[in-house]
Amino acid sequence: MKQILNQLIQLQELNFALSEQKTSNPEARLTQLEESINKLVEKLPEDIASRYQRMQQRAPLVVVPIAHINNTCAGCGIAVPVALVNEIRKSEQILSCQNCGRFLYYLENTPRRVPKAPGARVEPPPGIARFSDMALMLPKLAADNRDDAVKELAMLMTTQGFVEEGDKLGDLALRRESVISTAVEGGIAFPHVRNIEGGSLTFALGLKESGLKFGAPDGELTKIVFFIVIPTPASAFYLRLLAGLVGTFRTAKARNALLKCGTPEKMWQTLTSLTSGTIS
Ligand SMILES: [Zn+2]
Numbered sequence: 001m002k003q004i005l006n007q008l009i010q011l012q013e014l015n016f017a018l019s020e021q022k023t024s025n026p027e028a029r030l031t032q033l034e035e036s037i038n039k040l041v042e043k044l045p046e047d048i049a050s051r052y053q054r055m056q057q058r059a060p061l062v063v064v065p066i067a068h069i070n071n072t073c074a075g076c077g078i079a080v081p082v083a084l085v086n087e088i089r090k091s092e093q094i095l096s097c098q099n100c101g102r103f104l105y106y107l108e109n110t111p112r113r114v115p116k117a118p119g120a121r122v123e124p125p126p127g128i129a130r131f132s133d134m135a136l137m138l139p140k141l142a143a144d145n146r147d148d149a150v151k152e153l154a155m156l157m158t159t160q161g162f163v164e165e166g167d168k169l170g171d172l173a174l175r176r177e178s179v180i181s182t183a184v185e186g187g188i189a190f191p192h193v194r195n196i197e198g199g200s201l202t203f204a205l206g207l208k209e210s211g212l213k214f215g216a217p218d219g220e221l222t223k224i225v226f227f228i229v230i231p232t233p234a235s236a237f238y239l240r241l242l243a244g245l246v247g248t249f250r251t252a253k254a255r256n257a258l259l260k261c262g263t264p265e266k267m268w269q270t271l272t273s274l275t276s277g278t279i280s
Pocket of ligand 1: 074100
């Protein structure tokens with residue numbers, strides 16, 4: 001049964017990748033990705049495949065983890081009975097949330113968003129400040145290859161106190177990257193990790209003037225890297241952030257303005273002003 005669950009998770013990941021690619025590059029040919037999705041669907045038992053597809057038409061999030069803190073379904077937030085949690089941990093059957101019907105799985109160790117200090121601001125700030133911070137701007141990535149760049153940004157999230165376990169975070173992002181590259185034209189990439197427990201959608205931003213081989217469709221080097229962590233409930237909202245960022249940096253003028261920044265302060269200022277009309 002573990003195998004079926006893994007296939008379901010992989011299927012959902014491919015479907016997310018498909019939506020991401022459609023958002024970031026509407027003209028791209030996606031035949032290969034669509035074929036992989038069809039192959040995976042064929043491997044699943046028929047009843048599970050049809051249930052998956054039915055649910056997926058309603059909402060993109062169909063296979064969700066149980067949140068560790070309070071044993072709730074990460075899809076609908078309703079508590080999962082302890083007996084069911086235990087059965088899922090043994091993963092001998094494919095089991096669903098009794099409230100929303102989503103397939104449930106148990107993740108032993110998920111990186112967690114660090115809880116905010118008591119007394120921290122509760123109201124979300126407007127615009128891009130909802131999703132990032134000056135402390136997460138890196139004007140000169142030290143890395144000179146994709147893997148090290150992803151790990152560097154993941155560690156930045158940890159050292160700046162945003163997410164725990166930066167090393168694991170980096171590995172998870174690279175695993176996602178191996179499904180299909182998140183690099184798009186214009187020298188931008190969006191490596192990311194889903195199913196972070198708690199917190200909100202957050203990104204770190206790194207620049208590499210000389211460029212990195214990130215696997216962009218046309219072989220173009222990547223100079224702007226957004227590393228994004230996505231809590232389960234923000235899965236669909238992530239596509240809106242992605243669309244906003246892609247829209248902002250569609251022009252060479254905007255990309256060059258960012259690439260010219262030599263300090264985190266300047267990067268943050270530039271990012272804030274460039275996104276003021278595209279990200280709310
Ligand atoms: Zn549920």
